[in-house]
Amino acid sequence: MNTTVTVEQPLIDFRPALLVVDDEHFICSAIERIFERQGIKVHKAYNALEGLERLANVDVQVVISDFQMPGHDGAWFLSQVRLAAPRVQRVLLTAGYKANVDDLQRSINEGGVHRFLTKPWSNEHLVKTVQECIDQWRILAERDHLLLALEETNRVLESKVEARTRDIERASREWRRTFDAIADPLTLVDANLHINRANLAAASAAELDIRTLIGRRCHEALFGRDAACEGCPLGAAQAGVAGANVEIVDERNGRTWKVTTWPLAEAGESPAPVEGENVAVCHYEDITEERELQKQMLMLEKIAAIGELAGCVAHELNNPLTGILSFSQVLARLTEQTDPDTFGMANEIEEAARRCRNIVQALLDYARPSGHIDFADIDLRDLIDGVVRVSTLTQSQHKRVEILREEPADLWPVRGVADGLKSVFMNLINNAVQAIDGPGTLRIRAENLQGEHMVRIQVSDSGPGIPPALREKIFQPFFTTKAQNKSGTGLGLAIVRNVVRDHGGSVSVGLGPEGGACFDIRLPAAIASTRETP
Numbered sequence: 001m002n003t004t005v006t007v008e009q010p011l012i013d014f015r016p017a018l019l020v021v022d023d024e025h026f027i028c029s030a031i032e033r034i035f036e037r038q039g040i041k042v043h044k045a046y047n048a049l050e051g052l053e054r055l056a057n058v059d060v061q062v063v064i065s066d067f068q069m070p071g072h073d074g075a076w077f078l079s080q081v082r083l084a085a086p087r088v089q090r091v092l093l094t095a096g097y098k099a100n101v102d103d104l105q106r107s108i109n110e111g112g113v114h115r116f117l118t119k120p121w122s123n124e125h126l127v128k129t130v131q132e133c134i135d136q137w138r139i140l141a142e143r144d145h146l147l148l149a150l151e152e153t154n155r156v157l158e159s160k161v162e163a164r165t166r167d168i169e170r171a172s173r174e175w176r177r178t179f180d181a182i183a184d185p186l187t188l189v190d191a192n193l194h195i196n197r198a199n200l201a202a203a204s205a206a207e208l209d210i211r212t213l214i215g216r217r218c219h220e221a222l223f224g225r226d227a228a229c230e231g232c233p234l235g236a237a238q239a240g241v242a243g244a245n246v247e248i249v250d251e252r253n254g255r256t257w258k259v260t261t262w263p264l265a266e267a268g269e270s271p272a273p274v275e276g277e278n279v280a281v282c283h284y285e286d287i288t289e290e291r292e293l294q295k296q297m298l299m300l301e302k303i304a305a306i307g308e309l310a311g312c313v314a315h316e317l318n319n320p321l322t323g324i325l326s327f328s329q330v331l332a333r334l335t336e337q338t339d340p341d342t343f344g345m346a347n348e349i350e351e352a353a354r355r356c357r358n359i360v361q362a363l364l365d366y367a368r369p370s371g372h373i374d375f376a377d378i379d380l381r382d383l384i385d386g387v388v389r390v391s392t393l394t395q396s397q398h399k400r401v402e403i404l405r406e407e408p409a410d411l412w413p414v415r416g417v418a419d420g421l422k423s424v425f426m427n428l429i430n431n432a433v434q435a436i437d438g439p440g441t442l443r444i445r446a447e448n449l450q451g452e453h454m455v456r457i458q459v460s461d462s463g464p465g466i467p468p469a470l471r472e473k474i475f476q477p478f479f480t481t482k483a484q485n486k487s488g489t490g491l492g493l494a495i496v497r498n499v500v501r502d503h504g505g506s507v508s509v510g511l512g513p514e515g516g517a518c519f520d521i522r523l524p525a526a527i528a529s530t531r532e533t534p
Helices: 027-034 048-055 074-084 101-111 122-183 200-206 216-222 236-237 286-336 340-367 380-394 418-435 490-500
Strands: 018-020 041-045 062-066 090-095 115-119 185-188 195-198 242-252 255-263 281-288 376-378 400-406 414-416 440-449 455-460 506-511 518-523
Touching: 018 027, 018 048, 027 041, 027 122, 027 518, 041 200, 048 062, 048 074, 062 074, 062 122, 074 090, 090 236, 122 490, 185 200, 185 216, 195 200, 200 216, 200 242, 200 281, 236 255, 236 281, 236 380, 236 518, 242 506, 255 286, 376 418, 380 400, 380 418, 380 440, 400 418, 414 418, 414 518, 418 455, 418 490, 418 518, 490 506
Parallel strands: 018 041, 018 062, 062 090, 090 115, 400 440
Antiparallel strands: 185 195, 185 281, 242 255, 255 281, 376 414, 440 455, 455 518, 506 518
16 A cells, blocks of 8 residues: 655754664564655664664654563663653554553553554554654644744843843933033923922932922922912923023022023924923023122122212312311300200201211222222221220210120231221121110120131120121112111121221121121231241
8 A cells, every 4th residue: 555644844854754663673674665665764773772772873753662572662662762852752563462551551651652553553554643743743843943943032132122221221321410410400390390300400409309309399399489480481391482581589598590491392293282291391590699790790880980979979078068067066166055956956967967978988988999008917906995985985875885805815916907997896886886775785706716817806796686688788888777767878887898808808797695796707817926826
C-alpha cells in the first residue's frame, strides 16, 4: 500500500527524521523502507543503550521503540528519551498478545508515551501515527521558537523602554534643574488660580516648602491676599495673549513684584476646553530696588531744585527776617514792663521769625553740596555734653525729660566735623523730647566696638516708638510723623542720615529698652586712637 506523508511548510526549517529501536533487524528495515520513500530519514538501533547513543548524535522528531528488548525494555528507554529530548514524540511498539496492563501503565507513567502501535501494524496506521507525531513536534518546536522570539522581542522592548524611561527621567531632571536654576520665581497657574508647578525661587519668595506651595492659590501663597490681585494678567494669558504684566505690592513686606504671564499652549493651539486645565506661565520679577532707585532719582531731582530754591529763599528772606527779629527784640524790651500784651506778641513774632530762619537753614544744610570737608579728631563726650546742656535749657518747665548718659571714660574720638555731628545729636535729642508726652527718660549710651574700629552711640527714649513700617521712611526728606500743630520740616532725620553717611558711618532705628525709639549710630574711630587698644 502506497501512502504519502504530507508535511506542511513549517515556521522552522527541518528535515523529518525518526529513530527506530528494535532488537529484530527486519522490523527496523521494514519501517526504514516505508518512510524513506516519503523522504523521511530513518535511523536504526537494536537495543536501548544503542538507541540513546544514537539519539545523542542525530536530530529526530519521533522515536519508535519496541517494548520487549534484551537488557532495558522500551518503557525504560522512552523514559530516558523523555529526559534527554522532551520535545521528541515517543511511540511504543508492542506485540498485542504479550502486552499487559501493568506494562502499559509503566510505559505511560515512566516513558510518557504519546502513541501505541501493535505488531503486526497497518502501514496506513503507522504512517498516520508518525505524521501526527511529526505535526505535534512541529507545533511544539514552533511554539518554543515563537516563545524565544517573543522573549527576545520583550527583551529588546524592555531595553528600549528602559532607555526611553532614562531619557524621560533625565529630561525631567534637566527641566526641573533648569526651572530651579532661574533666580526669579516661576509658576504654572491654572484657570482656577491654583499653582500646578513652581521653582525653588517661588517657594523661597512665598516662604513655603515647595511641596506645600503646589495646589495653593497664587495670590494667597505669594502675596497673602484673600482675593485675586487687582489687574491680574492671568486672564489675558488664558485668552492667548503673551507678555501681559502688572505690578503687585506685597503688603506684608512692602516688596513690589512685576508679574508677567504667557499662555502655555503652543502657537496655534486652542485654549484647553476643560476648566482648570488652561495653564499659564507666571514670571515674578522683584522690582522693589528698581522702584526705590526711581524714587531716589526723583528725590535727587527735587533736592537739586531745593538747592536752587534754598539759595533764592535764603537771599530773599534773610534780610527781612533779620529786620523782623531785630524789631521784635526792640519791641519786647520797650514793652516788657509797660505793656504785657504787646510784649507777648513781640515774643511770638520773634519765635515765628526764628522758626522761619531755621527752616531756611535746614533747607540749605540739606541741599548744599558737601564739597571738601576738613575732618578733625572730635571728643564725643565733650560734644554730647554741649548738645545736652543746650537741650536741657530749651526744655519747657512743664515737660522735664531726664537725660541719662552711659559711656566709658576711654571713649575713642572720631574723625569728623563738629558742627555736623552737633546737628545730628541735636536733631535726635529734640525729636526724642518732642515724642515723649510729658516727663520721661532719654538715654544716651556710647561704647567702643572692639575689632571694628567704630564708635557706637545709641539714643533711645521712653516715647511711643516708631512702627516698623515707618522706620525706613522717616529718613526721607519732608517725611514727618509730628502733628500739624507742632513745628517740623521733615528734614531733621534726612540731615542726620546725610551727615552720618558723609562721616563714613551708618544710622538705623529700632525698638529701645524702654519701648520707645532707639537710634543706633556707628562712626569710624580716629585711627591713631585705636592702634594701642588690645
